[in-house]
Amino acid sequence: MRLGLDLSSGPTYMQLSKRLKQRHRERQDMNHGSLAARTNVHAEFDDYAEQYTTLLADPLRDRFANNDFFHRRKFMLIREFFRRSGLNAKQSSWVDIGCGQGELLRLGMAEFGSSTGCDVSPAMLRGCEGLTVLRQEQDDVLPFADGFADFATAVCVYHHVPLSKRAALTREAARVLKPGGTFCIIEHNPMNPVTRTVVKRSPVDRDALLLGIRETRRLLEEQRFRIVWERYFLFLPELLYRRIGFAERGLARVPFGGQYAVFARL
Ligand SMILES: C[S@@+](CC[C@H](N)C(=O)[O-])C[C@H]1O[C@@H](n2cnc3c(N)ncnc32)[C@H](O)[C@@H]1O
Numbered sequence: 001m002r003l004g005l006d007l008s009s010g011p012t013y014m015q016l017s018k019r020l021k022q023r024h025r026e027r028q029d030m031n032h033g034s035l036a037a038r039t040n041v042h043a044e045f046d047d048y049a050e051q052y053t054t055l056l057a058d059p060l061r062d063r064f065a066n067n068d069f070f071h072r073r074k075f076m077l078i079r080e081f082f083r084r085s086g087l088n089a090k091q092s093s094w095v096d097i098g099c100g101q102g103e104l105l106r107l108g109m110a111e112f113g114s115s116t117g118c119d120v121s122p123a124m125l126r127g128c129e130g131l132t133v134l135r136q137e138q139d140d141v142l143p144f145a146d147g148f149a150d151f152a153t154a155v156c157v158y159h160h161v162p163l164s165k166r167a168a169l170t171r172e173a174a175r176v177l178k179p180g181g182t183f184c185i186i187e188h189n190p191m192n193p194v195t196r197t198v199v200k201r202s203p204v205d206r207d208a209l210l211l212g213i214r215e216t217r218r219l220l221e222e223q224r225f226r227i228v229w230e231r232y233f234l235f236l237p238e239l240l241y242r243r244i245g246f247a248e249r250g251l252a253r254v255p256f257g258g259q260y261a262v263f264a265r266l
Contacts, residue, residue: 044160045100048204049123052101055203060194064258065238071103073233073241074155074186077261078108081184081229089113092150095176097142097169098157101127112151118143140168144176152177155186156259158216159199159208166211166219174223177266183225185216186261189232195258213255216262225264232257 048055053067082089089111096105099117101124109115109131117133119125125133134143139161152173161169173183188195190210199205211219217227231252236245251257 044207045119045121045204046123049101049121049127052124052127052204058198058202061198063237064194064234065241068103069238069241070234071107074104074259074261075107077186077231077233078153078184079111081182081263085182085228087150087182089151093148094151094153095142095144095149097152097154097173098160099128099131099133100124102131102133104153104155105131105133116144116149140165140172142169142172142176146175147178148176150178150181151184152181153184153186156188158185158187158219159205159210163209167222170219170223170225174225174266179266182228182263182265183220184261184263185220186259187211187213187216189213189255189257189260191255192258213260213262216260220262220264225266227262227264229263230260232260234258 091113094112094115096117099105099119102117105115105117117131118136120136122135136143158166188199188210190212199208232255233248235248235251235257
């Protein structure tokens with residue numbers, strides 16, 4: 001299978017994948033093989049950080065769009081949410097939970113009053129040069145004071161969070177938001193077969209447990225959030241989106257987009 005990777009320097013994709021599989025097995029042994037029992041999720045992404053973009057490569061994903069496109073589409077949705085809600089981003093503080101290497105923050109920081117990321121993986125945070133980011137010491141404790149932010153995002157984070165910690169992480173998002181603040185969760189859509197295939201064969205998603213929109217709604221509503229806007233997106237590959245992107249608006253409620261976004265308010 002051609003992966004379209006630059007293999008001219010550093011370990012090959014196969015070597016990396018083998019090494020990651022071995023570490024994964026060791027960690028599973030430590031945790032008795034149970035996702036719910038897994039506590040050292042930060043170590044997992046520390047393993048991926050150095051080769052993160054390479055490890056995301058997949059023939060289906062790469063044919064669909066450039067890496068940037070996935071982040072740009074998400075920020076377009078955030079912008080649209082602010083516009084339609086009459087909220088002023090320039091007067092809002094934003095925290096990006098599980099910011100990874102900061103791609104979304106980098107895209108959006110100029111439009112917000114302030115922006116801060118946090119992540120459990122120090123190695124991923126090393127890719128956040130020029131951004132304000134904080135190390136998160138525990139899976140379910142955010143490094144922010146109560147009522148710190150107007151807006152919080154968690155993008156493709158929850159499917160890496162053990163089931164037993166998801167409610168606590170959502171409670172933390174509610175704690176760090178101001179009254180009336182908004183939390184936006186964006187996730188892979190398990191209803192989309194292409195998404196499922198890409199996730200299944202991606203080394204960085206080895207431990208992923210996808211959550212459907214219903215579970216996301218439930219997590220939010222259990223913490224007193226009120227769902228205010230939902231969108232399925234990533235129906236059209238980048239080339240087509242550039243030509244007929246408007247068509248995605250009509251599909252936003254069709255539950256088969258590659259990902260979905262749920263915006264909820266306290
Ligand atoms: C797939 S990456 C997504 C990164 C970024 N949000 C993006 O969209 O590019 C998942 C990130 O979530 C982080 N993560 C996993 N569990 C977390 C938790 N409980 N709290 C905060 N971050 C977490 C990982 O370290 C990793 O950087």
